[in-house]
Amino acid sequence: MSARVLSGKELAASIRTEAAERAAALAAAGTPPKLAVVVATADESSAWYVRSIARAAEKAGITCDIVDLGANAAPGLIRDRLAALSDDDTVHGIILQTPLPQGAKLEDLAGAIAFEKDVDGANPLSLGRLAAGLPAFAPATAEAVVAILDHHEVDLVGSHVAVVGRSTVVGKPAAHLLLDRNATVTVCHSRTRELAAVTSAADVVVAAVGRAGLITAEHVRAGAVVVDVGTNPTEDGGLVGDVDAVAVADQAGALTPVPGGVGPVTTALLLRHTVNAAVQAAGRG
């Protein structure tokens, strides 16, 4: 038996189409949506990702400014720039791209992103509001996990979900979003004892660690749903997830592919968030 493939492409396309329609309406009303991506790294896979966001934004009619501060930017400079963009009425969404220079911490700097423009949910206030059930932008990757499960009609209510990875940008916010959907959620990590025993008790396994091949057949109960959030570059320039897809495909009931799973949905959600932020700004001003 081979696992059903839970593609993210169709969902991403429909989110992009809707974002483009709403962006056109905003532009027609004289308030075209704009996204700013602050970059302070020379990392190549990061540059690839930023270009893919910029392309997707422009296709959707969203202006995308890439603000490159250089790989040696001081934390204070990054913070000042985020604050200036937060004060700029023509900017609706702000993303601080990782990795950051030595000594700079995303959670810390992202506090300078205005809450209403924090379209990738990086400001700790956004995470806290999310956890408290108040309106906030979730980190797009975490939201993409739930969106792709919804799109493929995986029922979360009462299900047991194991989230592998406890990062502030994926694991923890995904856990809150899944709890909010009435799943029972177990957060596992590098210090979890007998990881396979824990994850193979779950109906859904979300792999968000960033290590190729971490999740193998022994980690997955027969018929379980597996969401692969990992995007690990391979030596030949490709991309693989955290899941050993070949081994797991025989065991799982369904599996998101890499590429073509969570990734495109994440990018599409960033566009939706930016349009939402622009609509809210237009409503305020």
Next chain:
Amino acid sequence: MSARVLSGKELAASIRTEAAERAAALAAAGTPPKLAVVVATADESSAWYVRSIARAAEKAGITCDIVDLGANAAPGLIRDRLAALSDDDTVHGIILQTPLPQGAKLEDLAGAIAFEKDVDGANPLSLGRLAAGLPAFAPATAEAVVAILDHHEVDLVGSHVAVVGRSTVVGKPAAHLLLDRNATVTVCHSRTRELAAVTSAADVVVAAVGRAGLITAEHVRAGAVVVDVGTNPTEDGGLVGDVDAVAVADQAGALTPVPGGVGPVTTALLLRHTVNAAVQAAGRG
């Protein structure tokens, strides 16, 4: 076999003693610590709890102002008062007591408590910073769970902890604190299927729902540690936890009592937080 009793009294006493010593030093330096408790309810068990905090604060040399806005206070009034206390340099800690009047939501109003004075971790920013690993005051009850386990030398690293209850004030922040201690954490709630199967797989069970007798012997693995956060008033004026202590005592390896477990540690931690806030304010000003 009967479970070891994990009392909170000794720990609470030592935290109170330390807080009193530091409060005396602050008073001698001309900056006596002050806690403000904002009340907008006629609820009797709430009034009892507020009096117990006020008594404990005064014994420790911390001024405690009870700001009673009445059970019909409008959310806007509560918010304004929290903002005014946040601006008052003589106040170092602010607690917004629950329950609140119809239409008022703790998570929402607590955003008006200055982050540096949010000694019970009710502002969503505090929760987000906690989740992001940044300095913040944790909700005292959630912190008391970890403190009582530490005091009794229960090793959390790599252990599997089931938190029953997903409230913003206890379950969720406790999950983050436990994750931070390298426990594998499962958050269960009213929609969890087969609760007993989930909790009896855990090394430590934290019961934080607010329903007397919810956790019985079938929910607990032989030898597991049980932390009872519940404080449910009984008809005869007493207090019981969420755990059926008689049934669980034969099964668990250790159990926190109610009263005398998490409760006194919670109150003591509020005092510690207030003194910490006063020390930080003195350092700034």
